[in-house]
Amino acid sequence: MKCPFCGHIEDKVIDSRSSNEDKSVRRRRECSKCKKRFTTYEYIE
Structure with a gap:
């Protein structure tokens, strides 16, 4: 994922959780x- 602040492409996921009724x-x-x-936010299709 590209950082919106500096443009670097490496990041680390700190927290992950379902939202919007698991959609x-x-x-x-x-x-x-x-x-x-x-x-x-990642949306499931």
Whole structure:
């Protein structure tokens, strides 16, 4: 996943949980370069 702050492509998943009645997965990520954290949502099709 590309970091939205510095553009680095390596990160680590800090937390992962189901949301929206199990139709999506929320992942909390931390960039391995700048150490900033961001959230991604993955939707199941």
